[in-house]
Every structure is written in structure tokens, then in C-alpha cells.
Amino acid sequence: MKALEINELRKVYRGGFEALKGINLTVDEGDFYALLGPNGAGKSTTIGIISSLVNKSSGSVKVFGYDLDTQLADLKRQIGLVPQEFNFNQFETVRQIVVNQAGYYGVPRKLAHERAEKYLSQLGLWDKRDEPARSLSGGMKRRLMIARALLHEPKLLILDEPTAGVDIELRRSMWDYLTKINNEGITIILTTHYLEEAEMLCRNIGIIDAGRIVENTSMKQLLAQLNTETFVLDLEEEHSRPEIAGFAHRWKDNNTLEVDVDKNAGLNKVFEQLSAAGVKVLSMRNKANRLEELFVSMVEKGRGKGSNNA
């Protein structure tokens, strides 16, 4: 069963800006799917249309087989949305916010209170249940939005940059929680700027840029496309700058060397040459997230295609 099917989805905003240029996307039931793209690529517009906050210009959207145009109420029942920005009444208490949200989905009040206890406890907010939302920290507000999205027990959870501005510890606990509910059967679609987050969590990935899907594949296949990795070597000072034959490399300064290493080449030859030149390597690290490099190249490739088509 497909959790999400998007066909030829277009959105032209008033004023003529074309945010989506006919995208096609499918997400399988049970998947943990990442939708990546630079700012303004169309991620939030796509999510806005799926959750019916944005009116589409053309195309079709189905969620678990329910059509956005003809079965909107049923479609909405399948989705829990965690938006990018805080969008709850800051003056209501944590419990009021989640119980009311359940009520909008027709969950009886008694059951809504039971679920509120369950999800607020799971997300570490039960102690704050009677506090007004405005008194929560940023991380707690994010967790509140996750709890709110789960109260009607949706089959598809959509998170629009849920860990933006969240500290590392909290981010990791959110990852654990999302992984847990995904394992329990909830399909998750996530947009994020943290590519490491997508790599850690998601099985499949779509890259969107300038209103077009430039890649839609599994994380495994995507990472398999990585041919080279860049390593940064911190060297002991007081040495010459030897050439490293067979490897693209750059000297950043006298004691910092960047080396591009092919996936299958290994690092031994680099070390051999440095040792032969009497250079002592103090430490070594990856230059950047590998996925980030790939992401940039995909987007650039996509833009090249886009301009060729134009």
C-alpha cells in the first residue's frame, strides 16, 4: 500500500511564482522518508498541499488511497502534521492543546485525555501538562507539536524540519522516538536541513530543488553513488610540502592537508608517501558530511538539467 502518491503536482502562487513544477512522488507504507532540498525548493509547499494548508494549482495527491480532491476528510484523518513553526495557542495549556486537537479529529474527550497522558508522558511533557505553552522551552514546544500530531493516531506522520534549533541531546532523543514509532508502523516523512539526520533515520530519500524532484531513491543507493571522500589531515609543523602521487590534494596551510580518496583506494598509500617524506600525521577527520557533498552535486546537476530543459 502506498502511504503517499503525488502525481504532476503543481503550485503557482498568486503573483506567478511557480513553487512546484509538476512533481511525482511515492512513499510506501511503513517507510521513513526524507524530503531534502535547499530553502525555497518547494518542500514546505509540498507538505502544505498534502496537509491541505495550501491549495494546489493542479495534479493529484493520495494518502493511503484517499484522494485530496474527493475524500479530503478521510485523507486528513490519516495524517499527523508537525509544522516547521510553532502554531499553537501560546495561552492554552499543554493538555488543552493536545486534547483540543484530538477533538477536532472526533476523538471523544475521555479517550483524548487518556491519549494525552500517554503521548505527553512518552515525550517528557506530562509534568508540564497544566503549564501554558508559552512557558515551555523551544525543545519542549517541538515535542508538544509531535504529541499533538499523534493524538488522533495517524498512519502518516509528516515532520517539517522538526529538529531545527534543537540541541544535540534533544535531537538524538527525538530521533530515537521517531525511530520507535516508525518501527511500530507509522509511516514518517521528514524534511530536514540536517543531512546527517536523514542519513541516520531514513530508508528512502527525495531531493527537491526549484520545484522539481531531482532524485528519488533509497538512502543505500544514494550513498553508493559517493565515489570519493575528503579527509583532513593535521600534520606536525616544520616540514616540506610533499606531493601525494595518485590523490587529489590541497594544502590548506603548512600543517593541514586535504586529500580526496576514492572509495576503493584506501588511505595506506597516502600515509606511505607522507611517512616517506618524513611528515608526521597527528590526527585525521572527514572534511564534511558525505551526504552533504552528494546533495550539493545532485542539486547542481538538477539545476543544470532544468536550465537545459528551459
Add this chain to the structure above:
Amino acid sequence: MSHMSSNIIALKTIWIKECTRFLRIWVQTLVPPAITMTLYFIIFGSIVGERIGTMSGVSYMEFIVPGLIMMSVITNSYSNVASSFFSAKFQRNIEEMLVSPVPTVAIILGYVGGGMARAMIVAVIVTLVSFAFVDIQMAHFGYVVLTVVLTSTLFALGGLINGVFGKTFDDISIVPTFVLTPLTYLGGVFYSVSLLPEIWQKVSMANPILYMVNGFRYGFLGQSDVGIATAMTVLVGFNLVFFGLAYYLLEKGIGIRS
């Protein structure tokens, strides 16, 4: 669970949320009308009213009581929905409803129900205050209730429409200040339109609030400047038009969906 029972739960949720909101801030929502109307009763009823004598055959105090209650109903039903709906837009928590399967009719009825509840409570408070100044009887209790219900519904719908169009907090104070207040003051709250020159009597007939004030006055005193059937017809007509407009705006997502 059927969609119908699910929609009823959603409607009840919105209504309870709306009532909780104005009850939580009761000092801002329920106390001011009591104070304002007490001042009106003292100044216009007791101090000035005694020198005016009778109006339409009753004491001036008795004459203004229905109008002042109606004025509170209009102001409170309108401002409750306008400010609540606009702040839901402003804080973006309106999205909580938009992403959920709540039908448009339930959103309208929930907000309007909240505005009506506040208007009814204020009406009761102001009526109780009026008992301290005058021993007023209700000639037709049914019309009193019917007029309050229809008027509070109408102005709650008006507040909702204002909230939909409003882009800034100024936008939701413009209509009450520049439209509602003048129409209410010129709607026969403080005088009988029969005192006006003929041309102004005709102009006054274009003011919908005149029909509400007079319909309400009929319920209290058994007499008014306009026929009760006309007053009820005008009220029902405006309600239908405003409901249709509110439904259209929300269905289209004007002001709330991009």
C-alpha cells in the same frame, strides 16, 4: 465512528475552547460590559432620564434598558469572535483546525456558539444590573430570547467575517469603531425614531440594528417603532446572508489558506 458523531465532537471541542477562552479572561470580557452599562443606567437612566420624562409611553429608564442590553449583546458577540478568530490566524493555531477533518459548518457554529455564549452571559449580567434601577417586566419572553439569539448569531457571524479578512489588529477594531458603534447609537437605543424628522426616520429604516433593538424592546415592553414580523424577517435574512458569506470565505480558504 461515523463522520457525523466525529463532527459533533469537533463542534463541541471548538465551542468549549471558545467558552474557556472568554471565561479565562473574564475580567476583560464579562466585567467591562457590567461596569459600562451600570454607568449608562446611572447617567442616562437616573440622572438625565428623570428630566426627560417618558418615551413611547414608558419611563426613559424602562425605554433604554432593552436597547442597552442589545448594545452589549452586539458588541460582545462581535468582538468575541473577531478577536478570537483573528488571534487564531495571527498565532497560526487556526492551522490546527485546517489540517483536521473539521467541516466548515462546525468551525462556523463553534465560533458563533462561543460568541453567542458570551453575549448571553453578558445579557443576563446587564439585565440583572438593570433590576437595580428599574422594575422591568417582559411582555413577550419568547421574543426577548429569539431576538437575543438571532442578534448574537448575526454579530458573531459578522465578527467571524471580520476575522477572516483582518490582516492586522487594527482591522478588527475598525468595524466596531466606525460601523457598529454609530449604527448602534443611531439604532434607537436612546430614542424613539418617531422623534426624528420624517426623512431621518426613513434613513433609520436602513439601519439593521434598529430592527434588533426594536424587536427586543417589543419583547420587553410589548411595543416598538417597527413591526415585530418585520424585525424578525430582517434578522433572519441578515443571518442567512452572513452565514452564506462566512461559509463561502472559509470554504475558499480566503485569508487562511495560500
